[in-house]
Amino acid sequence: MRAKARMSAMHFPRAVLFDLDGTLLDSxxxxxxxxxxxxxxxxxxxxxxxxxxxxxxxxxxxxxxxxxxxxxxxxxxxxxxxxxxxxxxxLGRFGGPFEGIEPALAAIERAGSRWGIVTNKPEALAAALMPLLGWEERCAVLIGGDSLPARKPDPLPLRVAAERMGLDIADCVYVGDDERDIVAARAAGMRSIVALWGYRLDGDDPEAWQADAMLDEPADLARPERWAT
The missing domain is CATH 1.10.150 (DNA polymerase; domain 1)
Structure with missing residues (x-):
């Protein structure tokens, strides 16, 4: 049975895991x-x-x-x-965080919660971005597409990310802009959120992905009450 996230409508979960490209970063x-x-x-x-x-x-x-x-x-x-x-x-020369991402990450940190990244980008490339973005000390866990024997939509990276943070699946929420992100979260038993500002093909239907919530813009991430919608 799917785990229920340990959060109220007014509080962040203990940890937020993010996809990278199209979710945190306009790469x-x-x-x-x-x-x-x-x-x-x-x-x-x-x-x-x-x-x-x-x-x-x-x-x-x-x-x-x-x-x-x-x-x-x-x-x-x-x-x-x-x-x-x-x-x-x-790498990092032309792109950057979506507008609203930095305030959202700061809000998560101020609340005493942690955040990390689970991406299908090769780990070395994702890791090389961290100092360019000023995130190397802030990102609690980073798992790339080649870090483990399986990658999204397999749930293994999300399960390992929670484990490395010393948390239960129910303590975490995963935010991503691709169907693979939501499929992986569902298989892991982790609450999921669709980042509607990300990259999608014309035929993609985020509503059909059956995430727990969909957010319109990065600024919504700073408002945990929006995560329950």
Whole structure:
């Protein structure tokens, strides 16, 4: 039976776990710089941010596929290391936290709660962002897509994150902008929230993901009473 989060409508849970790209961080501009470096190397015109943005939360392969739809999948697969190298060069240069994220994190901290990150981004890349954002001392736990034998939508990363923080699943809430985030939280027995400001394809239907709540903007994260809606 699914655990019930230990929080009231007026209080934060003991811990908030976040997805990174599309939830805390507007990383699409950095991703675009990486994709356009690859396109320039192949003599192609730059891609527009609006065209890439919906694919960011789906991962490197989805972004490369959206950027080079005319290239066969097996060839695109060999380009993933190049994309990661290009992204590493652009890391933190163009993107940043969504407006409202920093005040929300500060509100969580003032309440005596902790927060951490569970992302499918490679751990080394996620960890490299922490000092750039000033989060290396504030983020209580960081789990990347290659930190464990499984990644989201498998619930293992969320379970391990709670364990490393010394907390029960019921003490935590997970916030993410992709269906995989909500599927992972449900499988872990963890309360979940959809970040509606994130990256979604036109066909995505967040209501169908069956999260516990959906928030319209990052500022809502600073108001725990909104989390129960």
């Amino acid at each position: 699409a501009p950095d991703m675009l710089a990486a994709i356009n470096a690859m396109r320039e190397a192949r003599g192609a015109e730059p891609m527009e941010l609006a065209a890439l943005r919906p694919h960011v939360s789906k991962g490197a392969r989805a972004m490369v596929a959206a950027s080079f739809p005319e290239v066969d999948a097996s060839t695109r697969e060999t380009w993933i290391p190049e994309f990661l190298d290009c992204y590493r060069a652009a």
